[in-house]
Amino acid sequence: MPVPSAEAQLPEFEELFHAHFGRIYRYLDRLTGEPELAADLAQETFIRLYRRGALPDAPGAWLISVAMNLLRNAKSTERRRRRLLTPARGEHIHSDPPPSPDEANEQAGAEERGRVRRALDRMPERERGMLLLRAEGFSYRDIATALEVNEASVGVLLARAKRAFRELYEDNLDAH
DSSP: OOOOOTTTTHHHHHHHHHHHHHHHHHHHHHHHSOHHHHHHHHHHHHHHHHHHOSOOSSHHHHHHHHHHHHHHHHHHHHHHHHHHOOHHHHTTOOOOOOOOHHHHTTHHHHHHHHHHHHHHHTSOHHHHHHHHHHHTTOOHHHHHHHHTOOGGGHHHHHHHHHHHHHHHHHHHHHHO
């Protein structure tokens, strides 16, 4: 049986895009803390789905797996660039200006998000990914497929990840 063309699958593609783009973007944004990078990677994920020419059997899991691979590649490239950035070149980078009085009201929320970000950054990649995928509403099956773990283990692993996050978050509170 021939594989339908991408044009023939356009309605299904659009449905998947509308159903999953926001979740994948939010997951990547929470994982990286970089909205622009998250948007680029989420877009590239759907470009790859479109170019694939056929819809996968488990589209949610396929999309998040591709997004995670793209993120790993982007982070690897970023690490290489940082190693190549010499201190002399780095001196030319300027910091942002101090916040305006209007922005000062937002600092309390920003501090909270910072504590959450620091706790997430200290977690192992699998646990962090598991929490963020679940927060975006992905099913245990999708999480298991994306992270290559047994579906029956997802509940236990999530409980451990939540406990680890709480401990790291409380450590951040104690440190300040």
